[in-house]
Amino acid sequence: MLYGLWTLSSANGQAITLMPNGEDFEPLPQHATIAKVIADMVANYHYKKTRIDDSLSTRIFDMYLDRLDKSHTLFLTSDIKGFETYRFQMDDALLSGNLSPAFEIYTVYAKRLNEQVDYTLSALKTTQNLFSTDVLDFTREQMPWFGSASEEEAYWNKRLRYELMLLCANKKNEKEARGILTKRYEKFKVKLENQKSENAFEQFMNAFVGTIDPHTAYLSPRGADDFNIMMNKSLVGIGIELNVQDEYPTIMNVIKGGPSEKSGQIAVNDRIQAVAEGEKGQFEEIIGWDLQESIQKIRGAAGSVVRLRILPAGATLTARAKEVTLIRDKIVLEDQKVKYEVKTIRQGNRERKIGLITIPNFYFDAVAYNNDDKNYTSTSNDVRKALEGFKSQGGVEGVMIDLRNNGGGSLKEAIDLSGLFIKNGPVVQLRDAQGKITVNSDPDSLLVYSGPLTVLINRLSASASEIFSAAMQDYGRAVIIGEQSFGKSTAQNIYPLNRVLQQPDKNYGQFNMTYAKFYRINGGSTQNRGVTPDVSFPSRYSSLSIGESTMKNALAYDEIAAAAFAPVSQMNGINKTLEKDHEERMLTNPEFKFLKEDIEKLKEINARKSLVLDLKKFEAIQAEQENEDLKRTNERRKLLGLTPITATEAQEKPKVDYVKDESLQVTAELISKIEK
Structure with a gap:
């Protein structure tokens, strides 16, 4: 860094x-x-x-x-x-x-x-x-x-x-x-x-x-405790998961429904420089602190105010840290569950009703399931309810599933979710350390939804998200939209070392070991390569070290024999038309222009390897960058019909999710193509 x-x-x-x-x-x-x-x-x-x-x-x-x-x-x-x-x-x-x-x-x-x-x-x-x-x-x-x-x-x-x-x-x-x-x-x-x-x-x-x-990885007793804190989302006060990278507490995940996500001001790979308690408390720098110390500093009682000084992901060497004020709160489980709504999209001379389903993660209540509770909470059950909810609202002509920033979760749920959109057949293959291949299939022949389907992914869509997306793509069941996904196709087991050594009263840490690798039903792997979308957007993550392919000694891509499956349809012709029309729309989309400029700016930042140690020049560059950022913010505000802001006002960028809007447009066009 x-x-x-x-x-x-x-x-x-x-x-x-x-x-x-x-x-x-x-x-x-x-x-x-x-x-x-x-x-x-x-x-x-x-x-x-x-x-x-x-x-x-x-x-x-x-x-x-x-x-x-x-x-x-x-x-x-x-x-x-x-x-x-x-x-x-x-x-x-x-x-x-x-x-x-x-x-x-x-x-x-x-x-x-x-x-x-x-x-x-x-x-x-x-x-x-x-x-x-x-x-x-x-x-x-x-x-x-x-x-x-x-x-x-x-x-x-x-x-x-x-x-x-x-x-x-x-x-x-x-x-x-x-x-x-x-x-x-x-x-x-x-x-x-x-x-x-x-x-x-x-x-x-x-x-x-x-x-x-x-x-x-080997985790010492303290390292194991930190790992489990992160896995259990114990930073519920502001809804982030942290790790420490090159001295900086770095945001690895922003939990759906938490204060950080709702603020719209915090993103993955942002780095926290300092923390202040209350609206007027003094900032204390936490650069160089270990994970546990950072956690204790940021956590606090629900309803209390915490202020963070943040260096945004990919910020330049001369960037001024921004201050974010958050009110700590308990993360409500409902906020992390499936959400759905009906969107009306104009497509040509028609209006299309599209069901939008957002899936933050692949969750599964194993305890309730093992107790034969038919109403156990899970991603697939909640998506099933969403699809039924669309029917009760008069029906939809197409469905889009948003898996952006979904880092995965339950393998069972990736399989069960796939089963809602296919009658039967394999979903994913798993090869273990002994070379044994297991084909995991849709457990029933029930088809809940058979209409036009798109799946929206980005670089932070990983693991179970990739299993589902790849299966839908291989079956020709859905059009995949967005960015190349993360590319993690390995599975790990956690071994508490006190159990391995048969000393249950000791704490020797734990060992997390890769024991298997997932493969698509067509025989390819998502390892390193991820899932390549049919209709693509440029990714601002391409200039950041995010994704399996950026990791040292990541296992290589390879292939095994394809499983026996029957594609639902051949989408190649439709996909090419959708991609072409999408690219034409993007030529006149100002947000697309901003995104491409942001990506080039990140590339320029990452190419800088040195800095002259002159404070006056440093401050001049910083001021120039801040003026440029303010100008771009006001350009966006003007396009949205908002009044411009000044440098002394809060410079929160207007919330524009043009990727979602354009993906819904692609979905509307898919409906039209299928009708023909």
């Missing part, structure tokens, strides 16, 4: 701290056993067959250094030269349980990190030059490590001045900025005195499994 203190947290988002008094790290008694057990599980039960040998060892070695010092700003060349003796010992460490090489590397890493924090705290005692011609390079991943401590400190000083510039550009004078950074680094210093060997072990084990695939 291009912001913040890159090396003050681990690559998996946990804050990095050090042993007190510079002591070496040593494995805990259980670490040898856990390492051997996980190595055995990977070698024998992981979906990807893996040999624990020297070939793997050298990849683990490189991955370990990458996780600890990806930006090459901590280790010295002499450190790396000394580590080379361990390059072919990583596999032996796993198989024997002798983890000394990994812990010795981590001890040097901790020492270098401690030196960086001490240097920065010392430098913050004096005035820094914020009006220089010095250039800070943000991307050092491909550069060599520094040859000397003096080279390294020169770079640290540039980074420090950049952080001061960020604060000064946000209406702080240099003295105030140095005070803020001093408090931030002093907080880190406290953490430096409370490091546990568990951090070193977690880093090494994840370097090991990270060489195999990005979704297999």
Whole structure:
């Protein structure tokens, strides 16, 4: 990333701290056993067959250094030269349980990190030059490590001045900025005195499994607790799910119906810089905090006010953070369930009634189901009710299902939902680690809806969303509209390690391991490639690191034999016509023009690798960008018949969902084509 203190947290988002008094790290008694057990599980039960040998060892070695010092700003060349003796010992460490090489590397890493924090705290005692011609390079991943401590400190000083510039550009004078950074680094210093060997072990084990695939992970006891907090959506106060990426608490999901989603001001990949309590409380920066600390700071009682200072996803190096005020509230389950409405769309000289069904996730009440409750809550049951509701409202001529931002959920529900739109047949195939292929089919022959159908997806539609979309596409049952989906086609099992080791009274964390892969009924996989829409929109996510294909060591796309199924119809001819007409409409659509400009702007931002450390130039660029943003906001407002706003007024962009509107237009056209 291009912001913040890159090396003050681990690559998996946990804050990095050090042993007190510079002591070496040593494995805990259980670490040898856990390492051997996980190595055995990977070698024998992981979906990807893996040999624990020297070939793997050298990849683990490189991955370990990458996780600890990806930006090459901590280790010295002499450190790396000394580590080379361990390059072919990583596999032996796993198989024997002798983890000394990994812990010795981590001890040097901790020492270098401690030196960086001490240097920065010392430098913050004096005035820094914020009006220089010095250039800070943000991307050092491909550069060599520094040859000397003096080279390294020169770079640290540039980074420090950049952080001061960020604060000064946000209406702080240099003295105030140095005070803020001093408090931030002093907080880190406290953490430096409370490091546990568990951090070193977690880093090494994840370097090991990270060489195999990005979704297999060892979670320490604390890491497991954080994972379960996220999975249980415990951040119900404002309705977001967080992780920590490159020091920043980063929004991974915005929960439907929560205060964040309702505000319209928060999106996936936004980064939280600071949090303030109440309408007048002072902001406290949370850059560099670990996940649990960030969660505790943001959570609060229902009805209370919290203010966030946010860097929007893809923001430029010089962007000013925006302030968002939210009222904490309990996330109502109903807000996360299926929603439906009837939309009237003009198509040519006719008006078409289209049923719009929005599915936030694939949910399923397993307890009620197992208790034979016929009214158990589930996505497929609620969609069935929506389809029946359309009939009670006089009927619809077509249906559109909106799966944007739907990250998946229950496999059973993806299959059952598909069954509402086909009579019978396979929906998805699953191949396990032993190569056994299981075909999962629609369990009954009931066809609830047989009319024109479209499915709207985007880059954040994943897993179960992709299974359903792919099945509808393969059957020729629906036209898929939107963006290429996420591309995750792997399944993981969660193994609490106290159960694996048969020590139920202990907390040894957990191991999440990829055990299977999903395939379309046509034999292809959605892995890496996702689902390609029939009618497409350009994606602003294309310039961000979102999607399976952007992940290191993601499993490759491959194919198996197709399942036996009979397509409902052949849509190729219709799809080509729909795509052509869609493209013609987009040529005159101003929102489409704005989207393409936004994408080009993001590409330009991501191409920037350096910055001149001159506060005046920095502020000038920032002001120019803010004026440009205000101009574009007012252009949108004018098109909507709204009055323009000034720079001093709240600059919330008008809420325009032209993708949904255009997709409904495509649906109306599909109805017309099918009628012919």
